[in-house]
Amino acid sequence: MKKIILMLLSAIFSLNPVKGNIKRVESSSSELGLHSSSVVLIEPVSKKVIYEVNKDERHFPASMTKMMGMYLVLTNIQNGKMKWTDMVETSEYASSMGGTQIYLEPYEKMSVEDMFKAVCINSANDAVTALGEHIAGSTPAFVELMNKTAKELGMKNTNFMNPTGFDDENHYTTPYDMALVASELVKFGEELFRFTRLKEDYIRKDTSNPFWLVNTNKMLGHYDGLDGLKTGFTNKANYNLTATAKRNGIRLISVVMNEATIAERSQDTTTLLNYGFANMQAIKLFDKDQVVANYDFQNSLEKETPLIVKENVIIVVDKNVKKEDLKASVELNKTEAPIKEGEYVGDLVVTTKSGDKYRFKVYAQVEVKRANFFDYFIWNWLRMIF
Secondary structure, three states, X not given: OHHHHHHHHHHHOOOOOOOOOOOOOOOOOOOOOOOOOOEEEEEOOOOEEEEEEXXXXXXXXXXXXXXXXXXXXXXXXXXXXXXXXXXXXXXXXXXXXXXXXXXOXXXXXXXXXXXXXXXXHHOOHHHHHHHHHHHHOOHHHHHHHHHHHHHHOOOOOOEOOOOOOOOOOOOEEOHHHHHHHHHHHHHHOHHXXXXXXXXXXXXXXXXXXXXXXXXXXXXXXXXXXXXXXXXXXXXXXXXXXXXXXXXXXXXXXXXXXXEOOHHHHHHHHHHHHHHHHHHEEEEEEEOOOOEEEEEOOEOEOOOOEEEEEOOOEEEEEEOOOOHHHXXXXXXXXXXXXXXXXXXXXXXXXXXOOOOOEEEEEEEEOOOEOEOOHHHHHHHHHHHHHO
């Protein structure tokens, strides 16, 4: 009962008043009849903006902030620096977080997977803080890493002061910047969506006190193809939502900020996504594992190594774009043997007439061995003979 009362109180009382960096807009209109004055809709591979209204206008992100924490967790797992099964010990500071939480006790240990699940579904402030400390050593160090990463991702109008999204006059972002980090998140595919699509789940399952997680994204299960991504709310931020949905090979990301109600947030998100799906098409260029080019690597024992893609190459473009208007080229970041079989060697770059670029990784289909002195001797001998 005490925990329930604390949860209700944290939702009722606002945080410190904000002054300075945030421009507050009470209402707006657009050609789509949106309620929010600050939205964006993008295609995540090219980051092409399909629709926007004041996409670079600064607002409080609230818990959409946690998308950066989610990105850093998944990046560390992908790089082998962390495992889903690693146990994270909760500091006293992390356990003291207010707002939405899973009531981690000081020094309580929980797996990275369960904490990440709590962040994705329940938007748990204590869990994202504990994960940040596990990654960077302390919350200030994690916030520094968040801001460094934001700059690397091209988020020019974002500054983080905490990993939770608590209001602060110097904690701000824009719809476009949130779309940028979301576009990086969706690259993790099922590793991400197996959490963000869940409407509910449990942590502490094998204990006498299991904790029920309920997703704050009420559009899940009600909008076809929607499988994420992150909500946000404080009294200062109002209602925010970064959403992503996929239909017929087309994935889109929408961001709406400073909405007055959950209903208006959902309505604007639906309008944006519907607009995108009505005006975009998916064009398939190559199949998964298909050879897209051959390349003669320097000092290679073999000639003309086949390069392949490990995913279907599908680009999402305006419906007036034709397949013959697209140009594909390969940009290599490795040009010299030796190369392992399946090693990433560069990108397939697809360019439209308007200059939009779509990048897909390419890999060596076979091992590329380095020629040795004896190989060069034989080649020179054969040239002399023939």
